[in-house]
Amino acid sequence: MTRARRDLGAFGERVAAAHLEATGYRIRERNFRTREGEIDIIAERGETLVFVEVRTRRGDALGTAAESVTASKAARIIATAQAYAQAAENCPADQRIDVIALSLAADGRVLSLEHIEGAIDDPGSG
Template sequence: MAKRRDVGAWGEAIAARYLTERGYVLRARNWRHDHGELDIVAERGDTIIFVEVRARRSDAYGRPQETLSRRKRAKLITTAQAYLDAHGLQDAQWQIDVIAIELDRHNAAPQLEHIECAIEG
């Protein structure tokens, strides 16, 4: 059985591949700041997209996309704004998406849901 961190890293790799296959350009992975971490920073056209990846093997504690607390959402918004400030992109159009992945015990991705503009800033 893989550890929780392994599931997260595997989910992020699946999400990154999913995004690049659909024309997104990856700018950063696991970007860290005092406020928190952004799993994936991508761009598509003129929009910067911050992607929170939620990967789970079980829905015992809810489906992956249901596990974002109000506190985590606020932290993502603050961290996204810090990324924009750090890269001189204060005027850029941006959004926060969620990619929810339900893995089986072999780390296959039988279900992937991409929720665009999932968190409003």
């Protein structure tokens, strides 16, 4: 991954974390990693634990940020969320996986932020 992509991702995660905190979420952890993968933000609101995948794009020539979550990426997020939930203390039983999709202008301004609650379904939760 290039430095520019890393910087873009880090910027998007900071914006997403600020959005979550401003809307009543408490950030538990950022950039949680396991063998299975990484979760950008783990937050809590009320009795719900929320795993957040942040997708940041400049423009939408290659599709929107939300559309960039592939099936294999979703599977890695689910596996990582399950690993966190099994290992964490005081982990709420109510859990979901959200996507926060950011679109940026060429100059770095945030054009849009879309918070999609329950964007990724965990097939093992039913």
